[in-house]
Amino acid sequence: MTSLLAHPTTALFLGAVLVAILKGQARSVAALVAPLLALWLVWQVPEGIVWQTHFLGVEITPFAVDRLSRLFATIFSIMVFSGALFSLNQTSRLELPAAFVYAGSAIGVTFARDLVTVFLFWELMAIGSTLVIWSAGTRRSYAASMRYLMVHLTGGVLLLIGVTAFIAETGQATFGAMTPHSVGTWFILAAFLVNAGAPPLSAWLPDAYPEASWSGTVFLSAFTTKTAVYALLRGFPGAEILVFVGLFMVFYGILYALLENDMRRILSYSIVNQVGFMVTGIGIGTEMALNGAAAHAFAHIMYKALLLMSAGSVFYVTGKRKCTDLGGIFRTMPLTAICGIVGALAISAFPLTSGFISKSMIAQAAADRHMTVAWLLLAAASAGVFLHAGIKFPWFVFFQKDSGLRPPEPPLNMRIAMILLSVVCVGLGVFYEPLYHILPYATDYRPYTADHVVTQLQLLLFAGLAFFVMLGWLRRTLTISLDFDWFYRRLGPALVRIAEAVIEAGRAAVRTAVFDTMRAVGAWLVARHRPDALLARTWSTSGMALGVMLILLAYLVGFYVL
C-alpha cells in the first residue's frame, strides 16, 4: 500500500485538494508543483508490477509500469503542468481542481493493468471533465456538460458490460492485447471508441469542448481522447476495423471543420481528425504503426494544447469566438498569432515541427504493408489538415479582414505557457531522438530524408495554394452543421413530445370514458334509490306478503326440481 504514495495520480489528487483550498501565491505554487511531482514520480517508479491485489476473486493490478504507460503518463503530466500555468489567472475555483482529478484519472488509466481499475478511473475522468466544462458557468456550458455526461455515462455502461462479460468469459480481468471476437471484447472496444470520438457518437466532442472556459478547453483537448488512444494501443493493436474507423474520423474532422465558424469548434473537429490518424495507425498494427500512433498522440497533445491556448487567449481578451467576428488581430496580438501559427504548422506536419516526425511514421507503416488506398487517403488527409486547421485557423482568426478589434496580448502566465509549448513543438521536430527513444518499440526510423521533406512540402504548400485559390468557397457564414447530436437534441425531444401528446390524448379519452360510465351508473342508482323511487319507497303490507310468498314458492319449486 505504501507504493500508492508513489503513484503519480496521488500527487495530482492531492494537488486538486490543495488547489481547491489554497489561495493566491500558495495556490499557484501548488498548481505548478503537483504536475511536476507527478512527472518526477512517473520516472521514479521502476518498470514492472508495483501493486497487485485481489478483488472479488479476480486478480487486479492497479499500478504497473511499462514503456507505453510511461510514455502517456509523461505527456499527460507535462500537459497538466502547461495547462495549469496557462490557467493560473482563471477565476473559477472549480476548474483547476476538476482538471487535476481529470488528468490524475487519465494517468491512473495508463498505469492500470486490469479492467476493473481502468473502469474506475474511466468513470472518474468522465466526472472530472464534466466539471471542467461546467465550471465555465454559463447556461450553454451547463447544458453542454449534461449532454457530454450522458454520452460518457453511456460509454461507461458499455465498458462495464464489456468488463463484466470479459471476466465471465475468461475468468480474469487482465488488461492486455485483445481481439474483438466476443461479447465482452466488442463492448470494451465500443466503449474505448466512444471516448476516442469515433462515429457515430463523435458529436459529443465538438458539442462540448468549445463550451468550456478559455482555459478549460485546453485541458479537455488532451486527456479523454488520448486516454482512449492509449487504451486502444494496449487493448486492440492490429484490430483491422480500426483502419476504417480511423480513416472515417480523419475525413469527418476535415469536412466538418471546413464548414465551421466557431474557432474552438474548428479545433475540436480537428481533434477527431488527428485521433483518426492514431486510430488508423493502431489498426495497421505493425511496430512502426503503433510507434507512430503513440508518438503522434504525444506530439498532438502539445500542439493541440498550443492551438487551443492561442484560441483561448483570443477568446479571453476579445470575448469572441466566431471567425466572422474576428480577423486582423495579429496587429495587436503578434505573440499569440505567432504561437498559433507554430501550432498550426505542427499540426500540419511541416518539416522541423513535431507533427512531421510523428505522423510520417503512420504513413510509413501503411506503405510498408503495401496498403495503397490507406496511404493515399492518409496523404490526402495530411493535405486536408493543413487546409482545415493549418491555414484556416490562423487565417480567419488573426488575418482575413480587419475586424476593427485591437485587443491586447493575454497576461504573462498565458504568454509563457504558449511560448513553452511553441518551443516544445519545434524542439520535438528538430531533436526527435529523445521521443523516439521512449516509444513502445525500438526504432531506427529517420524522418528527415530529402525525398520525404520535398514531397511533404509539395503536398502541404499546394494544399495552401488550393486554400487561397478557393477562398471564396470557404467564406465563413453564421452557421453550424448538423451532426449526430441532432438525434438527441432534436429528434429525441421531438419524439418525447409526440409520445407525450399521444399519451395525454389517450389519458383524456380513458378519463372521459370512465367518468361517463360512472356518471351513468350513478344516475341509474339515483333513479332507483332516491326517496320515493322504486327501491326506496315504503311498500304496502300486502305487497310484502306477496313477495315472501313468491320467494317461498320459488324455494319449494327449487327443492323438488334440483
Next chain:
Amino acid sequence: MDRHWLTRPGTIALLWVVFVLVLAGTVVAEAFIHRHAHFEVTSWFGFNAVFGFASCAVMIVGAKVIGFVLKRPDTYYSEDGDD
C-alpha cells in the same frame, strides 16, 4: 491610421510572387533528389503537388455539398434554451 505593412496591396502581391516561387521550387527540387516512392503512382514527377492541390479542391467542394444538406443557422439550437 496607416495600413499595417502586411495588409498593403504591394506586400500582398509580393507574398504571392514569393509563394509561387516557393511552390515552383519544391517541384523543381524533386528533379535533384533521390526518390524512393512507395507506390508506382507516387513516383510520377510532381505527384504530391498535384495530389495535394486536387485532394484539397475535392475536400472543399465536398464540404460545400455536405453543407447544403447539413448547414443550419447558428441559432438553430438556441430555442432549446441552450444559449
